Amino acid sequence: MTHADDARSDDPLSFEEFRRSFYYGSRNDLNFKFFSNVDDDAAADLLQNLLALVGDAYDTGDIRPLINAAYLAQIAGYSPAPSASRSPHTYDTGPFTPTAMPVAGSTVGLITSSGHFVGGDDPEPFGVKGMTQDEAMDRIDEFLRETPELSLIPSDTSSDQLLVRHGGYDITSVVRDPNVAFPIDRLAEEKASGRIGAVTSTFFSFPGATAQGRLRRELPGWLDRIGEEEADVILLVPV
Amino acid sequence: MVVMVKAFEHVAKRMTLPRTLITRNPMGRPLGAAGDTDRQIEVLDAAFDLMDRADEPGTIVELETPFRPGTYRS
Numbered sequence: 632m633t634h635a636d637d638a639r640s641d642d643p644l645s646f647e648e649f650r651r652s653f654y655y656g657s658r659n660d661l662n663f664k665f666f667s668n669v670d671d672d673a674a675a676d677l678l679q680n681l682l683a684l685v686g687d688a689y690d691t692g693d694i695r696p697l698i699n700a701a702y703l704a705q706i707a708g709y710s711p712a713p714s715a716s717r718s719p720h721t722y723d724t725g726p727f728t729p730t731a732m733p734v735a736g737s738t739v740g741l742i743t744s745s746g747h748f749v750g751g752d753d754p755e756p757f758g759v760k761g762m763t764q765d766e767a768m769d770r771i772d773e774f775l776r777e778t779p780e781l782s783l784i785p786s787d788t789s790s791d792q793l794l795v796r797h798g799g800y801d802i803t804s805v806v807r808d809p810n811v812a813f814p815i816d817r818l819a820e821e822k823a824s825g826r827i828g829a830v831t832s833t834f835f836s837f838p839g840a841t842a843q844g845r846l847r848r849e850l851p852g853w854l855d856r857i858g859e860e861e862a863d864v865i866l867l868v869p870v
Numbered sequence: 871m872v873v874m875v876k877a878f879e880h881v882a883k884r885m886t887l888p889r890t891l892i893t894r895n896p897m898g899r900p901l902g903a904a905g906d907t908d909r910q911i912e913v914l915d916a917a918f919d920l921m922d923r924a925d926e927p928g929t930i931v932e933l934e935t936p937f938r939p940g941t942y943r944s
Contacts, residue, residue, distance in 0.1 A: 661898070662896065662897070662898070694939060695936075695939060698896070698937065698939055699936070699937075701896065702876075702894070702895075702896050702937060705877050705896060705897055706876055706877045708877075709877040709878065709880075709897075710880060711880060718884055720881075720884065720885055721884040721885070722884070722885055722886045723886065724886060724927065725885065725886030725887060725888060725927035725928055726888055726927060727888045727924075727926060727927035728888070729925070730921060730922065733922055734918040734921050734922055735918075800897055800898040801897070801898045802898065803898075803904075804898055804899045804903065804904045804940075805898065805904075807904035807905065807942050807944075808904035808905050808942070810901060810907075810910050811898070811899050811900070811901055811902065811903070811904055811910070812898070812899070812900055812901065814901055814910055814914060817901070817907070817910045817911055817914055818914070820911065821911070821914055821915075821918075826914075826915065826918060827918065864871060864918075864921055865871065866871050866873065866914075866917065867871065867872045867873070868872075868873050868874070868900055868901070869872065869874050869878070869900075870897075870898060870900060
């Protein structure tokens with residue numbers, strides 16, 4: 632999905648083209664792909680603010696205002712416009728099952744859309760062996776039309792055996808530490824400390840950038856498999 | 871029980887999910903920065919507290935602790 636027409640060249644880019652290049656373009660940056668959703672004035676204001684905060688940090692050494700500014704801009708960038716049409720995934724009521732026991736006595740399962748899998752058990756999307764993250768980003772359009780595959784991850788897997796690939800978000804943090812989105816070690820610690828009763832033998836993950844209709848068709852089978860774990864509580868971490 | 875970042879809170883609201891914990895974290899880091907074990911545990915504890923306390927669908931609680939930059943070193 633890289634936009635070849637904004638490839639770096641001697642031709643000057645408009646600010647809009649520059650802004651859009653962060654969304655799977657020549658300056659692709661999944662932390663800031665929301666630039667494509669904001670208008671030129673908002674994007675310019677953000678950049679000006681970020682640069683000012685960098686200047687301030689020269690003296691203070693405090694980067695938290697810088698991070699906070701980027702964080703707030705991300706929220707604004709993903710907020711639906713007031714004129715946006717009602718999403719087909721809008722529900723006026725929702726399911727709710729009361730817990731049968733406190734979490735401290737419960738078996739906890741985990742499902743994430745972070746795209747994690749165990750090394751050696753690569754789902755090999757599109758039949759590609761060892762697809763890299765860059766390749767996944769380049770093929771994001773195909774992923775968004777594809778049936779997702781659910782990866783099964785034994786809950787006693789060492790976190791250094793986990794791999795991740797997902798063309799829809801910046802995976803820098805989860806590569807460094809899977810627990811950022813797939814808290815396998817933290818759940819083991821919560822079990823050891825007695826905060827939870829137990830964990831299921833298998834956790835699950837899939838790349839959430841996928842065809843939502845195809846995902847819905849896969850769900851009955853997925854739920855049957857997940858149900859085999861007999862979790863009392865399931866932690867869902869969408870990314 | 872869903873843990874998600876603030877940027878997508880509007881999704882949790884419109885879908886009326888059973889129980890949602892919102893974290894004030896950047897996208898891609900729902901439980902916190904890489905290596906920030908204490909914050910990751912804090913998020914899980916808050917999620918489990920919500921699991922114990924929520925009594926109706928559409929319950930959304932925001933963890934007010936701001937994102938803490940990590941100290942990761944390669």
